[in-house]
Amino acid sequence: MIHSRPNTVQLLLAETLSRGILRLVMFFFCSCSVSMQMGFDLGTGDDVALMRDQITGQFGSCLPVLRLEPMAQLVNSLISSRTRDAVSSAAFERLICAYPQWPDLAAATVDDVQRTIADVTFPDVKARHLGETLRRIAVCHPDFDLSFLSSLSVTDALRWLEQLPGVGRKVSTSTLNFSTLCLPAFVIDTHILRVLRRFGFVSPNAETRIAYETMMTAMADWRATDLLELHVLLKRLGQTICRSNQAFCRRCPVSRNCKAAKSADNAAEIASVAAETGLGKTASADKRSAAAKALFPSSSNIARQSPRQSISFGNRTIFTRRLFQPGHERAGIAARHGNLIHRSSL
Numbered sequence: 001m002i003h004s005r006p007n008t009v010q011l012l013l014a015e016t017l018s019r020g021i022l023r024l025v026m027f028f029f030c031s032c033s034v035s036m037q038m039g040f041d042l043g044t045g046d047d048v049a050l051m052r053d054q055i056t057g058q059f060g061s062c063l064p065v066l067r068l069e070p071m072a073q074l075v076n077s078l079i080s081s082r083t084r085d086a087v088s089s090a091a092f093e094r095l096i097c098a099y100p101q102w103p104d105l106a107a108a109t110v111d112d113v114q115r116t117i118a119d120v121t122f123p124d125v126k127a128r129h130l131g132e133t134l135r136r137i138a139v140c141h142p143d144f145d146l147s148f149l150s151s152l153s154v155t156d157a158l159r160w161l162e163q164l165p166g167v168g169r170k171v172s173t174s175t176l177n178f179s180t181l182c183l184p185a186f187v188i189d190t191h192i193l194r195v196l197r198r199f200g201f202v203s204p205n206a207e208t209r210i211a212y213e214t215m216m217t218a219m220a221d222w223r224a225t226d227l228l229e230l231h232v233l234l235k236r237l238g239q240t241i242c243r244s245n246q247a248f249c250r251r252c253p254v255s256r257n258c259k260a261a262k263s264a265d266n267a268a269e270i271a272s273v274a275a276e277t278g279l280g281k282t283a284s285a286d287k288r289s290a291a292a293k294a295l296f297p298s299s300s301n302i303a304r305q306s307p308r309q310s311i312s313f314g315n316r317t318i319f320t321r322r323l324f325q326p327g328h329e330r331a332g333i334a335a336r337h338g339n340l341i342h343r344s345s346l
C-alpha cells in the first residue's frame with residue numbers, strides 16, 4: 001500500500017486541531033475537578049441560614065402578618081395549589097362568604113362549590129376534596145376545631161392530616177406552619193422545590209417529601225416563624241429570579257454557592273474555549289467531525305447523534321444538543337441541572 005506524505009498545510013492544520021482538542025478536553029476535566037473542589041458542602045442549618053441571609057440582603061426580611069385558624073388554613077391550602085396567590089385568596093374569600101359556617105360547606109354540592117372557586121386550577125377536583133375532607137373531619141371533630149393537632153408531634157400531625165382526601169405534604173405542612181398552630185414544618189411548593197434542586201441542596205430529581213425531610217433535618221432547631229420566613233423568601237426568589245422557564249443567575253443573591261449557576265458558568269467557559277480553538281461554526285465539516293469524535297469517543301457516528309445525547313461529568317451533564325448537526329452551521333453546548341438548561345453558542 002502506498003501512503004502519500006502530508007504536506008505542510010495539512011501538518012499545520014492537524015497540529016492546530018489537535019492542540020484545540022487537547023485544550024478543550026483538558027478544560028472539561030479541569031473544570032470538573034475545580035467544580036468538585038469548590039462545591040458548596042450543603043446539608044446543615046448553617047448552609048440554609050447563609051442562603052436565607054443572602055436572600056434577605058436582596059429582598060429584605062418579610063413575614064406574613066395574618067394567621068388563619070387551622071380549619072380555615074386547611075381549606076385555603078386545599079384550593080391554592082398550582083394557582084396564583086391573588087386568585088386563590090379571592091376564591092377563598094368568596095367561599096367563606098358563601099358558606100360562613102364549616103357545616104354549610106360540608107353540606108354543599110360539588111357543583112356549587114366548583115362554581116364558587118371556578119377560577120382556581122382543577123376546581124372540580126378541589127371542590128370534591130373539600131366536601132369529602134370536611135365531612136370526614138365532622139365525624140370525629142364536629143366543631144371543626146383542629147387545635148388538638150398542636151398536642152401531637154409534627155410527624156403525627158402531618159400523618160393525621162395526610163389521610164384526608166386531597167391533602168399532600170404541601171397542604172399538611174402549610175396547615176401546621178401558616179395557621180395559628182404555628183408548628184415547625186417547612187412548607188415546600190413548586191417554586192421552592194425548584195430553587196432547592198437547582199441550588200443543590202437536594203438532588204435535581206428529589207420529590208417534595210425527600211426535600212422536606214432534608215430541610216427539616218438541616219433545620220431541626222429552627223422556630224416555626226423562621227421556617228415561615230424562609231418559605232416566603234425562597235418562594236419570592238423562585239417567582240422572580242429562579243423562574244421555571246429561565247433563571248436570572250446574574251441577579252441572584254445565592255449564585256456564588258449555586259450548583260446550577262456553576263454548571264452554567266462552566267458551559268459558557270467550555271463554549272468560549274471551543275470557539276477560541278476554532279471548533280465553532282466556522283470550522284470545516286471535517287474539522288468539526290474530528291473534534292467531536294475526540295471529545296465524544298463513545299459516539300460511533302457524531303453526525304447522526306440524537307439531539308438528546310449527553311455526557312456526564314460528576315454531578316453535571318453536558319448536552320451535545322445540536323452540536324455539529326449536519327446541514328446546520330450551528331453548534332452549542334448546554335449544561336443541564338435539574339430541569340434548568342443553560343445554553344452557550346459556539
Ligand code: SF4
Pocket residue numbers: 195198199241242243247248249250252253254255256258259260261340
Ligand atoms: S443562581 Fe441561578 S439557578 Fe441558582 S438559585 Fe439563583 S437563579 Fe436559580
